[in-house]
Amino acid sequence: MQIAPPNYDRMFGALADATRRDIVRRAIGSDEGVAELAEHYPMSFAAVQKHVAILERAGMITKERIGRRKVVRTNLEALRIARGLLDQYEELWRGRISRMTALVAQDLREEDK
Amino acid sequence: MTVTDVRKDAETLTMTLDAEFEASPDRVWQLWADPRQLERWWGPPTYPATVTAHDLRSGGRVEYHMTGPGGDQSRGYWEIVEADAPHRLVFRDGFADADGRPNSDMPLNEVCVMINKISDEQTRMSIESKFPDAAAMEQVLAMGMEQGLREAVGQIDAILAGDVASTTGR
Numbered sequence: 001m002q003i004a005p006p007n008y009d010r011m012f013g014a015l016a017d018a019t020r021r022d023i024v025r026r027a028i029g030s031d032e033g034v035a036e037l038a039e040h041y042p043m044s045f046a047a048v049q050k051h052v053a054i055l056e057r058a059g060m061i062t063k064e065r066i067g068r069r070k071v072v073r074t075n076l077e078a079l080r081i082a083r084g085l086l087d088q089y090e091e092l093w094r095g096r097i098s099r100m101t102a103l104v105a106q107d108l109r110e111e112d113k
Numbered sequence: 114m115t116v117t118d119v120r121k122d123a124e125t126l127t128m129t130l131d132a133e134f135e136a137s138p139d140r141v142w143q144l145w146a147d148p149r150q151l152e153r154w155w156g157p158p159t160y161p162a163t164v165t166a167h168d169l170r171s172g173g174r175v176e177y178h179m180t181g182p183g184g185d186q187s188r189g190y191w192e193i194v195e196a197d198a199p200h201r202l203v204f205r206d207g208f209a210d211a212d213g214r215p216n217s218d219m220p221l222n223e224v225c226v227m228i229n230k231i232s233d234e235q236t237r238m239s240i241e242s243k244f245p246d247a248a249a250m251e252q253v254l255a256m257g258m259e260q261g262l263r264e265a266v267g268q269i270d271a272i273l274a275g276d277v278a279s280t281t282g283r
Contacts, residue, residue: 008247086121088254097132099154100144101115104136
């Protein structure tokens with residue numbers, strides 16, 4: 001298993017397409033290869049293969065060999081990391097809003113004095 | 114909690130957050146317009162912000178630095194795109210080098226703040242923040258925020274505990 005720092009741009013870029021997001025969703029729990037995945041979409045095998053390649057480069061999915069087949073599997077860790085970035089940004093602002101609230105509440109207390 | 118809604122869009126790297134305050138729009142505007150107040154909420158307690166220039170007008174600039182627990186400093190600035198007191202503020206948040214010069218190869222984060230009266234005692238503030246790419250967002254988060262966050266939350270809870278009694282009587 002190769003450990004590399006996550007490339008967020010690649011991750012978000014890979015997830016910025018509806019078909020690719022659907023592939024990521026499907027590949028969480030399924031054992032489908034690229035050919036089987038391609039049957040779900042109204043596009044050519046080559047087009048689906050291209051989407052899978054983009055996801056693979058972004059580290060969002062991996063291809064695992066199971067017997068003679070290669071199945072597409074979602075990299076749950078990568079999915080969590082991509083999500084985590086926006087969550088962290090939300091937390092940053094939640095912290096700021098809490099501090100703002102405390103400041104506003106402070107002048108109410110001072111008025112009461 | 115005063116945050117009433119948060120929407121995040123991973124495709125456009127946009128976050129929209131709504132918060133409500135028991136105060137007038139003018140009071141909420143002061144949180145941005147008074148540099149001493151801005152310093153008290155922009156950075157978490159472990160990375161406090163010091164505002165060194167503050168011209169909150171269209172075309173104006175705000176300059177600040179944040180000091181970490183080890184004395185390390187990160188410099189940042191806002192380019193004010195629009196300022197319409199007390200309702201609307203649009204700015205681009207960027208980073209600067211040690212001399213205060215904008216780090217132009219670093220993408221900026223655009224923030225739009227809208228402040229509106231809901232009732233006599235309540236004001237809604239909406240923050241819309243947009244990033245040009247994930248690397249920019251990562252950069253903002255790396256500015257000492259994550260570490261300080263947990264501590265900040267603890268301190269805030271302590272501060273707010275004293276105010277809960279006055280706000281839950283509704």
